[in-house]
Amino acid sequence: MGHVIGIDLGTTNSCVAVLENGQPSVIPNAGGYKTTPSMFAITQDGKRLVGHLAKRQAITNAQSTVYASKRLIGRRFDSEEVQRAIDVTPFSIVEGPNEDVRIEVSGKTFTCPELSAFILREMKRVAEEYLGEPVQEAVVTVPAHFNDAQRQCTKDAGKIAGLDVLRILNEPTAAALAYGFNRNEEEKVAIYDLGGGTFDISILEMSDGVVEVIATAGNTFLGGEDFDRRIVEHLLAKFQEQEGIDLRGDAMALQRLKDAAEKAKCDLSAREVAEINLPFIASDDSGPRHLSVELDRATLEGLVHDIVEGTLKTVEQCMQDGGITVDQIDQVILVGGQTRTPLVQNRVAEHFGKRPHKGVNPDEVVAIGAAIQGETLVSEDDNLLLLDVTPLSLGIATFGGHFARLIERNTTVPVCKSHIFTTTRDNQSAVKIRVLQGESETAAENDLLGEFVLGGIRPARKGEPEVDVGFDIDANDTMTGKEQSITVNATGTLSDDEIQQIIEEQELYEVQLKE
């Protein structure tokens, strides 16, 4: 039997791990690095590059180098997040069919799953080179707060990369599995996961081989990249003040600034002051101009303070959802490269009233947890039981644009729930079911996962027919089957074509919650 690999498909970096002789280990790539930049590029002569090779040439080839595409996966083109990304990325983000996001690189158009697939294929290759055998099966991690579309797209990326994705696992849950590996204590653990592009907090209870997620919360558009952006804004303002030149709109200068900002941020985790020197960043009639700025830790902390406080508000919400108070938490574990920033560590420590656990490597722990879960799945090891939750409420749009929740967030998965709905008009023969995920009471403010039309309702007065809508969420936290059955008043004899005809002929109304 071949090995199952665990892949942490990160916004900024990715990591792959495997369990060998019962011990998990991270697999280094050909360059000896344990993490690989989640970057893809096409060079001027048409060569495709992934990982470190793509990163190394990013400055001189900014428009054809894609980074942080995980921030776009499974999102609609007109979403706020995508529009925000368009403003700040040097590569071209365009609209595809069905409001999908496409990325143009050197005249070629790619979907987000394709771009993630490039990274996954690279991680697969790294593992195959190390193990000396083909690898087929993998567990791939995603931020706990990813919705159904983002999870499905990640699964598709795995398929494109030639992997059989056994499970989509939440990153903080993976981290908890790694932390709990070979530990038999009963404890409540908080996983604070701040990576390059996403933030998650999960509260878990661990005891005797059972890992149960109590609650999770997060933000899939907040991470280290936002810290970098704040520093870039600061540098742009400083340069404009000193030299009178606005560097916004200069793709190469922006890429250099971004790289320098990230480096300074990382330096400031260990030092009080960082020097940022970018010679020949611009030029005008009076010759070349150089950027030279000193950034100290206090200034950085001022620039990102509100982001860190925002994460703590999310922590509070998660604790409330789980009915847990800080004094009940036994361990706080930091995951994600961005938790190396002292301000993050100090504020988290203050919030929980205890120093975070230092025993795990924040860059590697997620891939290790994924490898552990992979091995458990193939060996059918029943010494480990993992109970995860759905991060977002699932429901449907009802009459008047309201959102009717069928499955509340933080419900343990797998789960199956159903509810009876009815019509809003006399003799209505079809209803449109719009499936949504989110927390707003207003349907339009939540993410639309899909819509379908249920026909064949026998003529009746409004409010009389009963439409039973059921949802299944599997252990991947993806929806597998959408049950549609009309329990009362159904003719049950309409063919798909007839249903299609109804769609065309009839103005459809949203369904209404039956009292």
Ligand code: AMP
């Ligand atoms: P991850 O997604 O977990 O790989 O986290 C990547 C993020 O962590 C990026 O935004 C990095 O800039 C950031 N990061 C990595 N090392 C450090 C460090 N020493 N100090 C601060 N941030 C870091």
